[in-house]
Amino acid sequence: VGIVAETGGKVSNLRVGQPVISLDRVGHWCDAYVSDAQSLIPLPDDIPLEQAAMLSVNPPTAWRMLEGFVDLKPGDWVIQNAANSGVGRAVIQIARLRGIKTVNIVRREDLIPELEAEGADIVITDEIPLSKQIRDLTGNADAPLGLNAVGGESAREIAKSLSDHGTLVTYGAMGLQPLQMSNSLLIFKDLCFRGFWVNAWYKHADTKDIHDMFNQLIPLITSGKLTVPVEKTYPLTDAKAALAHASQGGRKGKILFVMN
């Protein structure tokens, strides 16, 4: 998050003092820099700063994966692993607002109540065979979209649970296992496997599409309908402790630096 210090003569969408997030790939670690006005997303003054700081990566990743691959209708199911990640939680909340149901796979049982509280319809731990659990719990309902940030067996079980012509979008590889897919699943169910990386999307997308997305995301953040939990904030002087904390398992939210 930054604050506009000065605007050029032709800039009408930003005012001095306005909080913004930047889509530039430079300038995040300096006191001030010059940016194209189109690369800055104006924020309302009352947006929670911690949430705004996370606004350019996780919520857009979730938003684009729900928007950009499959024409989802209310009542459709989306199946995801790594459901307690920042992206996973954004998927749960955005899907819920759109009437889309989610099956959420996590590694630890103690995450189930908190994800349910955020709006998850079904939360299960990743005991194989996942696909049988998913089939039983959803009553074999239509699941045209799967989201995968793990790889390996977990990804394969999601693919098995998708409906015919379903799409599996991979956006991470936390399990470090390659994606392994039965050829027959791909051929006879006419599945589609895609990858997604939000930075590549920012690079290729129309400026209008990017601004449209933020125009829809920002009110959700400001109203608290979409929120990513923060475990703890640190000043930069405690960077070492912050990094140690961030690399711990079992966290309930993000570790953030406070820059004041």
Next chain:
Amino acid sequence: VGIVAETGGKVSNLRVGQPVISLDRVGHWCDAYVSDAQSLIPLPDDIPLEQAAMLSVNPPTAWRMLEGFVDLKPGDWVIQNAANSGVGRAVIQIARLRGIKTVNIVRREDLIPELEAEGADIVITDEIPLSKQIRDLTGNADAPLGLNAVGGESAREIAKSLSDHGTLVTYGAMGLQPLQMSNSLLIFKDLCFRGFWVNAWYKHADTKDIHDMFNQLIPLITSGKLTVPVEKTYPLTDAKAALAHASQGGRKGKILFVMN
């Protein structure tokens, strides 16, 4: 291939005595049956019957894979394995007619000259790493489409050779190895993995699209521009010998039954 024995009152696109191929999933092993006229593709009288007998599977599979996934432009490369299969040879010939270049992967060196004679631009044997060979031979040219009938390492090497945003279509699994894909390839190159099965396509496609395709394929077959080699034909009474021959490796073409 069948011959029209009788037509109903409203049928204008077929005449008695006309050779046809049938898209019905029944009736291939009987002397006569009743079909919807739209499910029969009329053939010219001078079409080679052996080629017509193979017209409904391999050439349409090749045609649809070249048409249905990526907008190929003349000069683009397509990379395929199992290049000496019936589908593989049809891909080579159709691609060549459209000005599309092919990299063809085969298991045996002795297949190289015959595939080159059919119009293959590059033929290589599947020694790993394939992707380095492909890169060197094509001069790193744009390859937006890969066709995979093998799986495993072969499929992965094709995927590695595709350009950004490339598509890998899997239509077979001769290697019996699951498709294994690095997650990073999928995410950072924005690849897309799809499956294709021509029978499913027939089931879902518009009748108009099916007839349009055959209207383009049939002249290619009749003129000999598109041909699948036949190794040997057998009468039905020699079924045992025919099956034994068909299951041999090292064949140069299809084994067909002659039904007279």
